Amino acid sequence: xxxxxxxxxxxxxxxxxxxxxxxxxxxxxxxxxxxxxxxxxxxxxxxxxxxxxxxxxxxxxxxxxxxxxxxxxxxxxxxxxxxxxxxxxxxxxxxxxxxxxxxxxxxxxxxxxxxxxxxxxxxxxxxxxxxxxxxxxxxxxxxxxxxxxxxxxxxxxxxxxxxxxxxxxxxxxxxxxxxxxxxxxxxxxxxxxxxxxxxxxxxxxxxxxxxxxxxxxxxxxxxxxxxxxxxxxxxxxxxxxxxxxxxxxxxxxxxxxxxxxxxxxxxxxxxxxxxxxxxxxxxxxxxxxxxxxxxxxxxxxxxxxxxxxxxxxxxxxxxxxxxx
Numbered sequence: 599x600x601x602x603x604x605x606x607x608x609x610x611x612x613x614x615x616x617x618x619x620x621x622x623x624x625x626x627x628x629x630x631x632x633x634x635x636x637x638x639x640x641x642x643x644x645x646x647x648x649x650x651x652x653x654x655x656x657x658x659x660x661x662x663x664x665x666x667x668x669x670x671x672x673x674x675x676x677x678x679x680x681x682x683x684x685x686x687x688x689x690x691x692x693x694x695x696x697x698x699x700x701x702x703x704x705x706x707x708x709x710x711x712x713x714x715x716x717x718x719x720x721x722x723x724x725x726x727x728x729x730x731x732x733x734x735x736x737x738x739x740x741x742x743x744x745x746x747x748x749x750x751x752x753x754x755x756x757x758x759x760x761x762x763x764x765x766x767x768x769x770x771x772x773x774x775x776x777x778x779x780x781x782x783x784x785x786x787x788x789x790x791x792x793x794x795x796x797x798x799x800x801x802x803x804x805x806x807x808x809x810x811x812x813x814x815x816x817x818x819x820x821x822x823x824x825x826x827x828x829x830x831x832x833x834x835x836x837x838x839x840x841x842x843x844x845x846x847x848x849x850x851x852x853x854x855x856x857x858x859x860x861x862x863x864x865x866x867x868x869x870x871x872x873x874x875x876x877x878x879x880x881x882x883x884x885x886x887x888x889x890x891x892x893x894x895x896x897x898x899x900x901x902x903x904x905x906x907x908x909x910x911x912x913x914x915x916x917x918x919x920x921x922x
Contacts (some may be wrong), residue, residue, distance in 0.1 A: 646704040649732075649777045652725035652898060653682070657771040659753050660692045666706030667718035668698035669802065674714045676800050681719050683793045685726035685786055687750025688766070729775055729782040736769045824867040826874035828860040831891075836886040841878040848873050 602822045643651045652660045665683050669675045677720055679693045698709075734745040737755035741748070741764060749758050756763030765771075787794070788794070805811035830837070837858045845851045845862065851873035854861040862877055864870040888896040 642702055643774075644700075644702070644704045645780050646706060646721065648704075649725050649728050649775045649779060651704040652722050653686075653729050653775075655729075655766045655770050655772075657767050658692075659765055659767045659771070660694060661686065661688055661753070661766070662694040662696060663722060664703040665695065665718060665722060666696045666703045667709045667714040669714070670709060671802075672714055673800050673802075674711070674719075675802055676798050677715055678719055678722060680793045680796070680798065681715075682726045683724050684791045685723050686730050687755075688753040690798065692753055721779075723785065724779050724781065724783065727785050728777055728780040731780065731783045732775055732777055733766060733769055737764050740764050740769070740799065823863045823865055824870045825854070825861050825863045826870050828874060828877060828879060829890075830858070830881045831889045832881075832884045833887050835881040838880040838882055840880075844878040845873045845876050848876065853877065 623640050642664075645651050652664055654664075656662060663678060665674065665678050667674060667678075674697070675695055676690075679690050679695055682688070682693055683690045683899055689881040706721060707713070711716075730750065731745075733750075733755060734748050737743075737748055738745040741755075741757065743757055747758050748755050748763075750756075751763070753767075754763045754765045755769070802811065835858075837855070837860055840853060840855055840860060844855070848864070850866075851862055851864045851869055854863055860877075861877060862870055864873060886888065
């Protein structure tokens, strides 16, 4: 999947030239800044064990977050930024957000249900905590203070007692952390959160409300074709033959066959839909499971031989009531 950056795009070429601490959501001015910094940035990492795969601190003081999960309407584009904002100590409007591009983001597994936050968000939270710990150590040296006596305020580390601080970008801007995710890096106490849980505007909603949002099926790429996979009539069946002449009347429709994989492609979707229905193919029989169109009848006709015990607890005793 191509990178989904809202509301503006940063080209893959630009980001691959560098990799400061970035979270993956770009505003117009951030797009310009990313290009200006591209010459300073190191090649991207996508190892989910590396802090640099998730975060990059940019020379202009912004942070970029790279998220392997994708926002399918559950609000990750603001929620992930809120998590990083609180854990790292920087305002949401200074966080860029890149999601779902396999060349730019770490593999965090599939996106389904609530796993975007439950798993993906917590992984990024741990990366932010690891980065914050490293920034504290760097700032302690520069400020001649103990790391435990420092706090983060809007992208800057300052002495808790007051006095001048130092920005994230001055400490590591444009360079890698070169750190593994530390599962023991201390997470902030949720009691101290100021951003997580706040009803901040979701960046995807304006475009969705005005009908201008780009969904996956709205993408148009150079030389793009549409495809439909032809499924066998039964699991385990082998493809014996394909009659390609059965779709010859559909201009532009072509057959793709790789062993037992069968598909049709065409330049437009309606042609490929018709080709999928018209293509004649012969498959081997397989008795392991019934054919798809016979599944309901097979299930209804099978005797119920399932014996499932969910819980066994204690001993059941029977008592005979004796009349006096």
